[in-house]
Amino acid sequence: MPGDNDGTNSMAQFTAPTGLAQDSARNVYVMDGNALRRVSPVGTNWAVSTLAGSVLNHGTTDETNLLARFDDPLGVAVDSANNVFVADTLNHAIRKVTHVGTNWVVTTIAGVAGRLNAGWQDGTNSNAQFAYPDGIAVDFAQNLYVADAWSNVIRKITPSGTDWAVSTIAGQPGMAGSRNGSNSVARFNSPIAIAVDSTGILYVSDFNNHIIRKIVQYGTNWGVTTLAGLAGGGGSADGLGGVARFYFPQGIAVDNWHNVFVADSGNFTIRKITSVGLVSTIAGLPGASGTADGTGTSARFGEPYGLVVDLLGNVTIADYLGYDIRQGQLAPVLLYAATGRQLTVSWPVGLTGYVPQVSTSLGTASWGSVTNPITLSGDYYTFTNYNAAGVGYYRLHK
Helix, strand or coil: CCCCCCEEHHHCCCCCEEEEEECCCCCEEEEECCEEEEEEEECCEEEEEEEEEECCEECCCCCEHHHCCECCCCEEEECCCCCEEEEECCCCEEEEEEEECCEEEEEEEECCCCCCCCCCCCEEHHHCCCCCEEEEEECCCCCEEEEECCCCEEEEEEEECCEEEEEEEECCCCCECCCCEEHHHCCECCEEEEEECCCCCEEEEEHHHCEEEEEEEECCEEEEEEEECCCCCCCCCCEEHHHCCCCCEEEEEECCCCCEEEEEHHHCEEEEECCCCEEEEEECECCEECCCCCCHHHCCECCEEEEEECCCCCEEEEECCCCEEEEECCCCCCEEEEECCEEEEEEECCCCCCEEEEECCCCCCCCEECCCCCEEECCEEEEEEECCCCCCEEEEEC
């Protein structure tokens, strides 16, 4: 049920949760209506508080805490110093929210806040213009990257002292398309969300093209390729690269192993793309909306919008039409492949605190640690064992 109450767990309410970001203390920042809110872990609970703005009140005001005003901001990012950056969509501006003592101070760092101030001018601070900026990400050098949706471009905002310099790194302002290429040769069609990995590679949800793009810097150039999906080919198929299909993908995040997670909003699902471009559906069922918690295809989403992945591989999701924040965790399940009596066993690296054990029976006292060499293969731990007796049981033990 929609609302704007702060509180703990189910006592909290959201009206229109969209973009998500997470800091090193596992606090999740949520754009909700016209406010920046925070979901903080407190033991086994999650406490929701409103930091800046007002969920129901639009505006342009730079101010402190609830006196500040945003206008339907959709994107949020947080840097290593816990500064929060907001893509203030209908204000066509980028705002910074700084924690000073017990206060949260909002300032406009690029663009001029106001519904009539849309444009695509590069420049410094208020000389720059945006046109419905939607997604925002920050790298380790404090550079910001913005998916400027209606301009159909990707912008970079570079800090320089107290100034912020805005440049267009990919796409041609006002020109929609799906062409791969470098810099202004590339084309996008409503790029709506953006993420950056630890090496500086950018990933973009190209909303109206139904594809996921990858942007790599080489020298002074930025090369755009399609990581997964087929431009103009909406659908829900899993598969490798261009075989896969998406349907209006929105939020995007990347983990430490270069897996990309996508809120595939038109399909009501969460998708995973491995570093080699293999797409799988990890939660939800294509075409089936709802608000049910569950495992894999039994989960339901109203409209998954933003998402973020933490260091343990947990994926947190803003469900726009479910009016809630959901979290998906890796299930402690072993995968195996058998050839005769030789067995290869693997499990995701995100399952921290688990150790593999082996037994010749299911008795509780008969389990022992696996002594075979364990290797890292992509984002999975794996080992191979030979069962001389032809019988063996394996488990992950916390």
